[in-house]
């Protein structure tokens with residue numbers, strides 16, 4: 001990729017899908033990773049509330065606040081000025097009312113320079129999506145395994161396994177599209193259900209996270225794809241590079257070299273001119 005690329009817009013995303021080119025999407029939570037993702041040509045970044053687990057060490061996404069999300073989104077925008085960035089609405093930042101949802105969605109746009117927001121949920125979120133879209137903010141919906149409702153869903157597991165459950169997801173996807181969501185993410189939904197939803201989508205892009213190859217594009221959690229999250233590795237996540245092992249080995253070398261006094265070497269420190277040093281010694285006497 002070249003140093004600077006043209007800013008990818010919503011129109012650009014639809015154009016890519018119309019040309020049959022899969023959209024690439026990764027989570028990201030910090031400046032250097034955002035820089036590398038943009039350099040690598042990633043189309044979209046999700047500043048996900050998964051940062052509660054991957055970056056802050058909570059055991060769920062629920063404790064994440066709007067201020068956490070804004071701070072990380074700002075860092076990501078600084079690192080990836082020309083990438084389409086999705087700000088993820090954290091738990092209870094949109095559920096209570098349309099007014100609260102619009103206000104918090106607006107913070108992602110005004111304070112962090114995001115291109116749109118994402119929220120979780122089906123039919124019950126139709127009213128919220130309408131209100132946020134009417135306020136001029138593009139919305140991504142999220143169906144299937146929705147981590148903010150993981151207790152209600154009975155854990156991190158496949159959703160829409162039965163015909164009845166699949167039908168509900170298919171209907172929800174249509175409702176979100178009709179409410180104005182320009183994109184719907186399907187997380188851990190069976191591949192054939194994802195295919196049906198993608199084929200039926202008209203003004204809406206469908207993205208897959210563990211839901212098969214037939215969507216308009218793919219999302220992965222960055223920490224899963226690069227083995228940076230020590231607590232578990234979901235089956236759907238391919239490890240594209242084992243950065244975790246590289247970092248661990250580097251850390252062990254650092255500890256060893258400092259312990260054995262082989263680090264630092266002269267090229268790692270700074271010297272003072274002899275005459276300045278001699279003068280310093282004189283002054284100290």
Ligand code: KIV
Pocket residue numbers: 027046047048049050051061088147185187209221
């Ligand atoms: O927060 C996040 O990263 C997400 C993904 C799990 C889709 O919402």
